[in-house]
Amino acid sequence: MAEFFSSAWVPSAGLWMEWLQLLLRSLHVVVGIAWIGASFYFVWLDNHLEKPLDPELLRKGVDGELWAVHGGGFYNPQKYMLAPAGLPQRLHWFYWESYSTWLSGFALFVAIYLFQANTYLIDPRVQAWSTGVAVTLALSFFVVGWLVYDLLCRFVGIGNDAAEQLFKERLLGLLIACFIVFSSWLACQLFASRAAFLIIGAMLASIMSANVLMVIIPGQRKVIEAMRAGKLPDSMHGKRGKQRSVHNTYFTLPVLFAMLSNHYSSVYQAQHAWILLCLLMAAGAIIRLWFVQRHKGQQKPWPWFVASLCLAGGVVLSTHKPEVPAPKLVTLPEPVWNLVQLKCISCHQASQASKQVRLDDPTLVISQREAIYQQVVITRQMPFNNATGITEDERQLIANWFVESAQPPTKQ
Known part of the structure; x- marks a missing residue:
């Protein structure tokens, strides 16, 4: 214990x-x-609701009623446009x-x-x-x-x-x-x-x-x-x-x-x-x-x-996806590359490329960065069932890299 x-x-x-x-x-x-x-x-x-035929109901102010059967019982809801003379203390509100x-x-x-x-x-x-x-x-x-x-x-x-x-x-x-x-x-x-x-x-x-x-x-x-x-x-x-x-x-x-x-x-x-x-x-x-x-x-x-x-x-x-402008020169920081090698490559390499996605080369990781961001950070579907135990800090590392790569290049 x-x-x-x-x-x-x-x-x-x-x-x-x-x-x-x-x-x-x-x-x-x-x-x-x-x-x-x-x-x-x-x-x-x-x-x-239907207009009641009973004169007594009309006299009481019933504007409409309905008969229904459900669950072995019969129901007769009645609608008053104005509250009846003897308004009960207990009312059910919705x-x-x-x-x-x-x-x-x-x-x-x-x-x-x-x-x-x-x-x-x-x-x-x-x-x-x-x-x-x-x-x-x-x-x-x-x-x-x-x-x-x-x-x-x-x-x-x-x-x-x-x-x-x-x-x-x-x-x-x-x-x-x-x-x-x-x-x-x-x-x-x-x-x-x-x-x-x-x-x-x-x-x-x-x-x-x-x-x-x-x-x-x-x-x-x-x-x-x-x-x-x-x-x-x-x-x-x-x-x-x-x-x-x-x-x-x-x-x-x-x-x-x-x-x-x-x-x-x-x-x-x-x-x-x-x-x-x-x-x-x-x-x-x-x-x-x-x-x-x-x-x-x-x-x-x-x-x-x-x-x-x-x-x-x-x-x-x-079926029409937005046109993505040519990105600026994107680099792959060493911590991100190390993370991909540790958490992703087991399912995304030449011998076993899940969904035909390979991440065993830095250039491939850069080209797939948007998909990586979507699957790891946004939808959190990858790693599948979090089999490799990626942490929140590591997901944030991916997010930070993607956000930085999406920024427009600075003017010199």
């Missing part, structure tokens, strides 16, 4: 970080499923699913992208930011993203009749889409493309969670307070909350597409990665639109056609 608790058994900082990321990622996935599941369910429920998803996601973003900004956030070929500047810019996307979105919603407003409401919904949708496209382009000009994809997904997720925190829940609380005080609640709270809830449901699949796509280098390393990202998110929103229409009994084929075009365009774009 004494040997077990000796310093030899103390986990390294890298191991602690891996466990932290595993737990945060697992938590994020679980609570995200809960949030998306609740959101999808209530959208489905709203679109399947907001911690949203808050916990954002908090766990932000913690994961901090652990991976902010604490390791030089590795994951900064690409010297895009912008050679300092760590502080890169972190500040990344965080500003979340704050500014919400402020601009909220300003657009308040500026356009909500229509007083059906025709005006439809016009304003379409205008607002167009403005929000333009803002997202601009943000996608800007992120790809500032950060490593993989980080840019995640930042845009996280920006939209932050808007979704802020909608719950800043608009939907406060509005519901004000309505309940007014009803319990015997006052007539302001109907604008319900209209504004409904608007933001609808936006959230259309943001859901674009957020998932943006976050999942950053695991596939053929997507985020495309020549026009920001356009590809926009196409993926557009496909997600259109697919979600089809499901919402289907809930209402409107199964139109055009959303699938348009979504397929967006995805096909993404596939075409992913």
